[in-house]
Amino acid sequence: MDASPPIRVIALLNVMAGSIEGHRIEELREIVRSAFFARGIICEVEALPGGKLADAATLALQKAQRNEVDVIVAGGGDGTIHTIAAVLAGTGVKLGILPMGTLNHFAKDLGIPMGLEDAVDVVAAARGVNVDVGEVNGIVFINNSSIGVYPYMVLDRERLRSTGLQKWAAMALAGLHMLRVFPVHRLRVRAEGWVEPCRTPSLFVGNNKYTLNLRALGRREKLDGGELWFYIVKHQTRLSLLWFTLRSLLGLANSEHDLRVFGAKQADIGARARKKRVAVALDGEVMFLRPPLHYRIRGGELRVCAPVPLEISRAAA
Numbered sequence: 571m572d573a574s575p576p577i578r579v580i581a582l583l584n585v586m587a588g589s590i591e592g593h594r595i596e597e598l599r600e601i602v603r604s605a606f607f608a609r610g611i612i613c614e615v616e617a618l619p620g621g622k623l624a625d626a627a628t629l630a631l632q633k634a635q636r637n638e639v640d641v642i643v644a645g646g647g648d649g650t651i652h653t654i655a656a657v658l659a660g661t662g663v664k665l666g667i668l669p670m671g672t673l674n675h676f677a678k679d680l681g682i683p684m685g686l687e688d689a690v691d692v693v694a695a696a697r698g699v700n701v702d703v704g705e706v707n708g709i710v711f712i713n714n715s716s717i718g719v720y721p722y723m724v725l726d727r728e729r730l731r732s733t734g735l736q737k738w739a740a741m742a743l744a745g746l747h748m749l750r751v752f753p754v755h756r757l758r759v760r761a762e763g764w765v766e767p768c769r770t771p772s773l774f775v776g777n778n779k780y781t782l783n784l785r786a787l788g789r790r791e792k793l794d795g796g797e798l799w800f801y802i803v804k805h806q807t808r809l810s811l812l813w814f815t816l817r818s819l820l821g822l823a824n825s826e827h828d829l830r831v832f833g834a835k836q837a838d839i840g841a842r843a844r845k846k847r848v849a850v851a852l853d854g855e856v857m858f859l860r861p862p863l864h865y866r867i868r869g870g871e872l873r874v875c876a877p878v879p880l881e882i883s884r885a886a887a
Contacts, residue, residue, distance in 0.1 A: 576612050577640050577696060579666065580630045582654060583617040584646035588672030590617075602645065602668070605687055609694040613643075623650060627657040634663040641693055641875060647671015648713055652853040656710040659703050659871045666693035666875040672737075676712050679790045680876045693875045700870035701793040704777040707859050711777060711852040712872070715865070717839070718755050718772035718803075719811075721851040723748050749808050759800070761837035768830065771811055774801040775865055779833065796869040800837065802830040836866035 581602055585595055599615045606613035616626055633639040643666035644654040651667060658665050668689045669677040680701075683689055704711045726744035731737060757773060759766050776799040781789045805811045805828065814828050840862040841848055847858040 576610050577694065578638065579606055579611055579613045579641045579643055579693065580633065580639050581606070581613055581615045581643040581645055581666075581668065582623060582626050582630065582650075583615065583668075583670070584620050584623060584644075584650040585617050586620050587646035587650055587670045589670045590646065601686070602690075605690045606693075609690060611690075611694055620646075620649060620653065623653045624657060627654045631657055631661060631663055635661070640664065640696075641666045643668060643693060645670050647674055648676050648853050649855055651676050652710070652712050652855070655703060655712050655872055658873075659710050659868065662873055664698045664873050664875060675788070679713075679793055680874060682877065692877050695875070695877070697876060698873045699794070699876045701872050701874055701876075702777055702796060702870060703868050703872050704775065704798055704865065705868055706775075706850065706852070706863050706865045709852060709857065709859075710868075713777060713853050714780075714851075715775045715853075716772060716851045717757070717848060717863075718753060718770065719748050720772060720774075721849040721856045722751070722753055724851055724854065724856050725849065749812065752808050752811075754806060755841065758840040759802070759837060760840070761800070761832065761834040766830075768802055769806060770803050771805065772803040773839065774803075775799070776801070777867070794870060796867060797833040797835060798837065798865055798867050799833045800831065804828055804830060836864070839863040839865065 583590060583598065583602065590598060595617045599617050603613050603615050618626055627642065630639060630642045634642060641664045642654065642658060644651045645668040648671055650671065655665060667677050667680070667682050668686060669682060669684050674684065682692055704715065706715055723741065723744040726747050727740045730740035730743055735743070752771065754769060754771050756769050759768060776790070778790050778793050778795045778797065779799045781791065803811070803814065805814050845861060848861050848863065850857055850859050850863065
């Protein structure tokens, strides 16, 4: 009986990712290539900046559709996976993940190990599971989207980083700036038969349900639940928002008192001030979109290499 043909992989590494930046690129490419080769996998490795990932993923997808490639691997953080997943969603082509970012939320929610060798083992096992992606105005997100204070802080952080500040210092200073300006949005949320106006500093949309308790703060028990979850902050003063943030970090937020929370397959969010563009964060990146914002879940449209075949949980993370 003939042996199965080797798995063929294209690995796209984001040279600007958190744990890659500053490393010798050729050396890193060889490490990744060797890790796959040691497992009998044919691997082509490309290392490129984030702005070129989408085009590289599109070319890799074309090879996969010609049956020249079996798995397209994203090497980087959530922004890298976001970019490549947006190309692969709905195609059935399998996405592998090498967690090389700063936080790696999506990889952790899938239970993918953080070490390179162990992450390559997950790809080599060739198990594929279908998970959901979110979408707003036709743009895919894998983790979450938000309106309000977070996109404001990200934009301010990037402005501060351009002056030479480190990422975390710039984010802390951006948080102080946010409290001084304190943007509050007047929104209208329409979801599955009801309409509700709201005035909030932050509206957060998760691809599946996020956990609010301390033990698993910010985690998702599953990525195939088929729903978006909306979290609307009720606090409308600087002090109450700051107190809510501190209690959230301690896992003490009260969803009934602090938040308006609901799950839905789709929702429309309009800006009551008739803004031409709204700053929207998508997996940590900010885009300016024209309201109303049309959110929907795309159930099971992303096929990923994961260490468990059915239940997507954080237990293995």
